[in-house]
Amino acid sequence: MLLSMQGICKSFNGIPALRAASLEVGEAEVMALVGQNGAGKSTLIKILTGAYRRDEGAVAFAGEDVSFSMPAESQARGIATIYQEINLAPQRSVAENIYLSREPRRFGLIDRSAMRERAAAVLRTFNLEIDVDQPVAGFSAATRQMVAIARAVTQKARLVIMDEPTSSLDEREVAILFDTIRTLKRGGVSVVFIGHRLDELYRICDKVTIMRDGKTVATAAMADMPKLALVRHMLGKELAAFEAIAKDADEGERRPVRLSVENAGAGVRVRNVSLTVREGEISGLAGLLGSGRTETANLIFGADRLQRGEIRFDGEVRSYRQPADAIADGIGLVAEDRKVDGIIPDMSIRENMTLALLPKLARAGIVDRARQDEIVARYVTALGIKCTSPDQPIKELSGGNQQKVLLGRWLCTDPKLLIVDEPTRGIDIGAKSEILRLLRRLADEGLGVLMISSELEELLAAADRVTVLSDGTSVAVLPRRELSEAALFAAMAHQVE
Amino acid sequence: MNPLLKALTLKSPGDMARLGVILALFGLILFGALRYENFLSQYNILSFLRYNSMFALIALGMAFVIMTGGIDLSVGGTAAMASVVAALLSPYHWAAGLFGGIAAGLAVGALNGFTVTVMRIQPFIATLATMLAAYGTGLLLAGNQSVSVSYDSGFTAIGQDDFLGFPIPAWIALLVYVAGWLVLERLPVGRHVLAIGDGEATAALMGLKVRRTLAAVYIGSGALAGLAGVILASQFGAGQPTEGVGWELFAIASVVVGGTLLTGGSGSVGATLAGALLLAMVFNILNFENGLGWISLSAYWQSVIRGGFLLIVVVLQARLMSRRTGEERV
Numbered sequence A: 001m002l003l004s005m006q007g008i009c010k011s012f013n014g015i016p017a018l019r020a021a022s023l024e025v026g027e028a029e030v031m032a033l034v035g036q037n038g039a040g041k042s043t044l045i046k047i048l049t050g051a052y053r054r055d056e057g058a059v060a061f062a063g064e065d066v067s068f069s070m071p072a073e074s075q076a077r078g079i080a081t082i083y084q085e086i087n088l089a090p091q092r093s094v095a096e097n098i099y100l101s102r103e104p105r106r107f108g109l110i111d112r113s114a115m116r117e118r119a120a121a122v123l124r125t126f127n128l129e130i131d132v133d134q135p136v137a138g139f140s141a142a143t144r145q146m147v148a149i150a151r152a153v154t155q156k157a158r159l160v161i162m163d164e165p166t167s168s169l170d171e172r173e174v175a176i177l178f179d180t181i182r183t184l185k186r187g188g189v190s191v192v193f194i195g196h197r198l199d200e201l202y203r204i205c206d207k208v209t210i211m212r213d214g215k216t217v218a219t220a221a222m223a224d225m226p227k228l229a230l231v232r233h234m235l236g237k238e239l240a241a242f243e244a245i246a247k248d249a250d251e252g253e254r255r256p257v258r259l260s261v262e263n264a265g266a267g268v269r270v271r272n273v274s275l276t277v278r279e280g281e282i283s284g285l286a287g288l289l290g291s292g293r294t295e296t297a298n299l300i301f302g303a304d305r306l307q308r309g310e311i312r313f314d315g316e317v318r319s320y321r322q323p324a325d326a327i328a329d330g331i332g333l334v335a336e337d338r339k340v341d342g343i344i345p346d347m348s349i350r351e352n353m354t355l356a357l358l359p360k361l362a363r364a365g366i367v368d369r370a371r372q373d374e375i376v377a378r379y380v381t382a383l384g385i386k387c388t389s390p391d392q393p394i395k396e397l398s399g400g401n402q403q404k405v406l407l408g409r410w411l412c413t414d415p416k417l418l419i420v421d422e423p424t425r426g427i428d429i430g431a432k433s434e435i436l437r438l439l440r441r442l443a444d445e446g447l448g449v450l451m452i453s454s455e456l457e458e459l460l461a462a463a464d465r466v467t468v469l470s471d472g473t474s475v476a477v478l479p480r481r482e483l484s485e486a487a488l489f490a491a492m493a494h495q496v497e
Numbered sequence B: 001m002n003p004l005l006k007a008l009t010l011k012s013p014g015d016m017a018r019l020g021v022i023l024a025l026f027g028l029i030l031f032g033a034l035r036y037e038n039f040l041s042q043y044n045i046l047s048f049l050r051y052n053s054m055f056a057l058i059a060l061g062m063a064f065v066i067m068t069g070g071i072d073l074s075v076g077g078t079a080a081m082a083s084v085v086a087a088l089l090s091p092y093h094w095a096a097g098l099f100g101g102i103a104a105g106l107a108v109g110a111l112n113g114f115t116v117t118v119m120r121i122q123p124f125i126a127t128l129a130t131m132l133a134a135y136g137t138g139l140l141l142a143g144n145q146s147v148s149v150s151y152d153s154g155f156t157a158i159g160q161d162d163f164l165g166f167p168i169p170a171w172i173a174l175l176v177y178v179a180g181w182l183v184l185e186r187l188p189v190g191r192h193v194l195a196i197g198d199g200e201a202t203a204a205l206m207g208l209k210v211r212r213t214l215a216a217v218y219i220g221s222g223a224l225a226g227l228a229g230v231i232l233a234s235q236f237g238a239g240q241p242t243e244g245v246g247w248e249l250f251a252i253a254s255v256v257v258g259g260t261l262l263t264g265g266s267g268s269v270g271a272t273l274a275g276a277l278l279l280a281m282v283f284n285i286l287n288f289e290n291g292l293g294w295i296s297l298s299a300y301w302q303s304v305i306r307g308g309f310l311l312i313v314v315v316l317q318a319r320l321m322s323r324r325t326g327e328e329r330v
């Protein structure tokens, strides 16, 4: 056994990210590490390399107990890592990025021509002919990923870790990467490969470790793990007791269509998506990580430009150039990551909620405070936001209440269609069902809701219809009466058949 | 790309700015040479170099700190304190004064390195605190007045004598700049400095020893400030606990004019030297202008003019760089 991690626990600010996770990798073995977004894969890797410190657990590498306090140490011991957020120094050249901390030297000085030549040679084996003197910042994400891979494979490591290396690569580049992995393996090097495109995992990996909610839930030889079982392990099957709040079957089918997307496509992430959202319904959008759900939402919202297909809103063909156009039509989007795209932590509830509305609230450039107060008070009550006052900074609220403020931000613009991307992520279970009930109530009042969710139980409880995406393609539409755990699993695993 | 530019290996937008500062320097020299009779006289050139070597040394240390994305506000206070230490030690041996002064600077730098890397205090705050502490220590050691150096031990030669017809402080600065260039361009640690300035977290994940490198940079800056303090004491014959005020601003300005972004991650040793010389040259020219007798500029007006000049250079640089990248701003 080259690597053994046992009982690893790690909390961030009291919130557990890992609870007794384990990972074992043998010599010359390619181990797949899979799990949903947030399962803790990247955290486990960072604990191994010394980027994070573990709270509990034991790590043994090459037969010795280890506890690296910084990545430099694990690197020195033969662990090369490609982190998920491609870690390169943007202003430094390609060659430097490949050899940083292992610069070829002559008489103590950096041998720049050797460095340049070696870098170019490695990249040539990847079919990449680029000027290695240029700063990496100027290259595409795919090229930067290949540079990061080159950095890792030139380290003569015993274990190479790749955290979602293929997310920005096209098929040709993936093939090159897989050849590289096979070469590493033949040379006795082990690889941990984190990925979510299942077909890729089956092509390249010997074994698989599956994580869910910070725990390792299964380990098996790839051949012994059928795709359906793998998906089942990833998504989990302990259904939380959400009350069913979906409409009765059939009733919804008679309502007018608010949004219809037909054969939409853009780039490689959204290939061919069709879906509809009717007035007064919650339409679910399901799929594994990387299936193109968020990208589809961005297309509808005008954040990305539609390249193929058609989007109709209230029966009219629309082509939004920017979110402002979509917003003007009455479309709102509550983004996936509150912290990044949503809240402004230090601002008050009042300000966060009326951000999208400020232009309308202004009279001669000055915000009409009375109207602002009135609107905020209305939604704080309507949404049941628990706070001391509307002036409380939003960062002091719980996740569920923050999410309600964001919902309020869109609701006060009177939208006709609300897209919610993972609306209950990072929210405790009680608040989850409250958010779902809230969405249902809004739908009952006529709002069309498109709900993206990775939580099956949520879709099962709340959605009136679920469109399943796989690899940027809508592969199934399940109306309420056909909606079941088994049906969803089957549709989501479609991509591997 | 224009083949001439390619030949000059202008790779990054920063290179354009650096080219700009060198051109501006030559422009000013030309201007001075045409306008003032004694501008290119041996006397003016040598005293210019003798006096401004101190500032050039401090600017180099500052350049490395800024390349990591940090800042060192303590250099002026450190130089003042080191000048006192050097003056106090100068009676024993000239070398005692020299190395004592450098060691004093090194100690301040080490303290900065410790607070920034281990205690994780913002460099701005950490070095602001050591700046005050250094001034205080200098005043304490000097008993609140300037401390005369020994004229017998040979200590004054460091700041006042020539070697091969060239002022010794200028030789020191030249050697230090050559070494600085080697470190930045040809030693791994120099590249790591830039990579850390590009993104500290990323650099750590790439396996660089971030703390150690950062500490070294602050120690280097402190040592160079100490060296500048030694030259100060030696040149003016006294340890000066109240000198050094505003030196950190001069150093920061030199670095910025030399095309190094305050956000870190890029920078050049040569352009830093050019930046320091450029700012010093403006001073020199203002002195000549006063000497012509047409106008009489008070020290205050000189400050205003220097500030205005600095602003023009920085704005021009920002425009040069944004033309190349289409987005980047100083």
Ligand SMILES: Nc1ncnc2c1ncn2[C@@H]1O[C@H](COP(=O)(O)OP(=O)(O)O)[C@@H](O)[C@H]1O
Binding pocket: A012, A016, A017, A035, A036, A037, A038, A039, A040, A041, A042, A043, A044
């Ligand atoms: N630096 C951090 N600070 C706070 N929370 C974090 C941090 N890194 C990860 N987490 C949390 O830990 C959990 C696991 O995240 P991660 O390891 O990135 O999952 P995965 O890589 O499987 O998608 C998530 O809930 C995430 O929000």
Ligand SMILES: [Mg+2]
Binding pocket: A041, A042, A043, A084, A163
């Ligand atoms: Mg991850």
